Amino acid sequence: xxxxxxxxxxxxxxxxxxxxxxxxxxxxxxxxxxxxxxxxxxxxxxxxxxxxxxxxxxxxxxxxxxxxxxxxxxxxxxxxxxxxxxxxxxxxxxxxxxxxxxxxxxxxxxxxxxxxxxxxxxxxxxxxxxxxxxxxxxxxxxxxxxxxxxxxxxxxxxxxxxxxxxxxxxxxxxxxxxxxxxxxxxxxxxxxxxxxxxxxxxxxxxxxxxxxxxxxxxxxxx
Ligand SMILES: *[C@@H]1O[C@H](CO)[C@@H](O)[C@H](O)[C@H]1NC(C)=O
Ligand SMILES: *[C@@H]1O[C@H](CO)[C@@H](O)[C@H](O)[C@H]1NC(C)=O
Ligand SMILES: *[C@@H]1O[C@H](CO)[C@@H](O)[C@H](O)[C@H]1NC(C)=O
Numbered sequence: 001x002x003x004x005x006x007x008x009x010x011x012x013x014x015x016x017x018x019x020x021x022x023x024x025x026x027x028x029x030x031x032x033x034x035x036x037x038x039x040x041x042x043x044x045x046x047x048x049x050x051x052x053x054x055x056x057x058x059x060x061x062x063x064x065x066x067x068x069x070x071x072x073x074x075x076x077x078x079x080x081x082x083x084x085x086x087x088x089x090x091x092x093x094x095x096x097x098x099x100x101x102x103x104x105x106x107x108x109x110x111x112x113x114x115x116x117x118x119x120x121x122x123x124x125x126x127x128x129x130x131x132x133x134x135x136x137x138x139x140x141x142x143x144x145x146x147x148x149x150x151x152x153x154x155x156x157x158x159x160x161x162x163x164x165x166x167x168x169x170x171x172x173x174x175x176x177x178x179x180x181x182x183x184x185x186x187x188x189x190x191x192x193x194x195x196x197x198x199x200x201x202x203x204x205x206x207x208x209x210x211x212x213x214x215x216x217x218x219x220x221x222x
Contacts, residue, residue: 029141030088030141031088031089031090031091031117031139031141031142032085032087032088032139032141033085033086033087033088033089033115033137033138033139033142034077034079034084034085034086034137034138034139035055035065035077035079035084035086035135035136035137035138036076036077036079036124036135036136036137036138037074037075037076037077037134037135037136038065038068038074038075038077038133038134038135038136039072039073039074039075039133039134039135040053040068040071040072040110040132040133041071041072041131041132041133041134042071042131042132043071043101044101044103044108045101045103050069051068051069051101051102052064052101052102053065053068053069053099053100053101053102053110054099054100054101054102055086055087055097055098055099055100056097056098056100057086057087057095057096057097057098057115058095058096058097059095060087060095063083063086063087064083065083066083079138086137087115089115089116089117089139089142090117091117092117093116094114094115094116094117095114095115095116096112096113096114096115097112097113097114097115098110098111098112098113099111099132099133099135110129110132110133111127111129111132111133113127115137117139117142117143118142119142120137120138120139120142120143121143122143123138123139123140123141123142123143124136124137124138125137125138125139
């Protein structure tokens with residue numbers, strides 16, 4: 001094997017890329033928010049008894065909750081319903097979201113609030129508004145992500161630890177490979193130098209031998 005120094009930078013680049021990929025898992029996950037449970041305490045309708053409840057974040061489309069018709073009933077969802085997810089959150093920015101009831105003239109507001117990734121504890125966030133509604137929102141990726149892998153979230157802590165272990169293993173393996181290659185290259189180099197030196201010494205020996213032979217006139221006997 002010929003030792004090519006150009007392998008080294010390429011390997012180092014690979015290590016850096018691996019570390020970058022592994023240490024910020026949140027940067028590549030989408031923070032989709034789904035509705036888990038909802039319980040409305042009131043309907044604002046005066047005439048028709050079946051309200052049309054919808055969720056909307058500023059900048060998003062309106063999401064109708066077609067099943068939510070009765071007050072004081074807990075609706076539980078699987079997260080896979082046709083209208084899910086409710087929205088997607090950016091990493092470091094909140095969204096202004098609300099729960100509304102469609103009305104002929106002006107939509108009634110259950111509540112409007114700032115929905116943030118950091119509100120989710122272990123991927124779960126409960127929004128309760130006195131006399132209006134109580135909703136549980138889920139966002140598994142909201143807690144996993146962001147450098148603030150908060151120390152008080154056991155699940156994300158475990159996640160971070162797993163990632164660190166993976167990074168350490170990968171870096172160790174690559175470092176070992178680099179060291180082995182370097183040692184091997186060094187050994188090859190040393191071997192070549194040694195051979196050259198030996199050859200030189202050998203030649204010198206011959207020359208000296210020739211000189212001596214000439215001086216002593218022993219060449220005929222050898
Ligand atoms: C979490 O992020 C991953 C990676 O982008 C994505 O595949 C997955 O659907 C996300 N899950 C949720 C619930 O947002
Ligand atoms: C809103 O709905 C329209 C039509 O259904 C769609 O083209 C658009 O991408 C949606 N926008 C968002 C932010 O979801
Ligand atoms: C809101 O709903 C959640 C989940 O159903 C429940 O654990 C919580 O006690 C409720 N909170 C109130 C104030 O009703």
